[in-house]
Amino acid sequence: MSSNAARQFASCALAWAGMAMAGCGRAPADAPARAQQEAAVPAERRFPLTGKVVSADPAKSVMVVSHDEVVGYMPAMTMEFKVSRGDASLAKPGARIRAELVVEKGGDLRLEKVWPDDKAAHDSVDAGARMLHQDTIEKGRQAYREVGDNAPEFVLYDQNGRVADSGRFRGKQVMLNFIYSRCPVANMCPLSTTKMIATQKLAAKAGVSGIEFVSVTLDPAYDTPGVLKDYADARGIDTSNFSFLTGPEPAIRDLLSQFGVIAVFKDGILNHTLATLLIDEKGRIAWRADGSAWEPREFVERMHK
Ligand SMILES: [Cu+2]
Secondary structure, X not given: OOHHHHHHHHHHHHHHHHHHHHOOOOOOOOHHHHHHHHHHOOOOEEEEEEEEEEEEEOOOOEEEEEEOOEXXXXXXXXXXXXXXXXXXXXXXXXXXXXXXXXXOOOOOEEEEEEEEOOHHHHHHHHHHHHXXXXXXXXXXXXXXXXXXXXXXOOEEEOOOOOEEEHHHHOOOEEEEEEEOOOOOOOOOHHHHHHHHHHHHHHHHHOOOOOEEEEEEEOOXXXXXXXXXXXXXXXXXXXXXXXXXXXXXXXXHHHHHHHHOOOEEEEOOEEEEOOEEEEEOOOOEEEEEEEOOOOOHHHHHHHOOO
């Protein structure tokens, strides 16, 4: 084991131990009892759905979709579905989407996991994921990027459903962390987001220009662009230089290993560590803070004016 790898292992193990004590997870305390109750009534059913947006109404959280055949449930037709407010506000008439159709116990139909399904966007995100994976494999044990190393390149989606590749941030400083929208532990992701917002405000006050804030989800299976838009809107975040990114699970996994963040689903609970990084205009990692005990000022002091 190289000294780098050894150091990384030690810091991860420490962070992991601290995190386990903090008990970051996303299953509610009454999960076992609830699971038992739910077993008694017929579960909701889920089907993959593809189609084209006809219209959407964020105020009513509904979307009309001209959908393809839903194999095993219904033929192709145009109909209205319940969706999250974020999904409704991102929906553009004419845009293709893919989603999960949820047939609720009462028979109501809801769409979850709504993703843009534009071929050009899909192809570039896919190509980005393959390149990132190739890079992660080639680096092997050296995949972890330390302060002074270049940050990895990526192609993901932002909270507006637009393709966001690392090239968008070239020539700018980037402050980056990892969170997930359903994190129930106040001193983990929610606190990280609060601190990112505080840093964004402090940086503006300090006259830092050319700075972008980026939060990448740890839970891309749930955190679609629409879910992340809701997350940002609910907190009143100024998204002019603060983006929330998601994408294919393999790409997120590769980013996590390159940035040295551990996130493991176990029994429905997402256990994870925290890392916050500052990347300079040249794409080099300038500073990193592990855990949640950092101060906005420490980052702003390291930003170029
Ligand atoms: Cu968390």
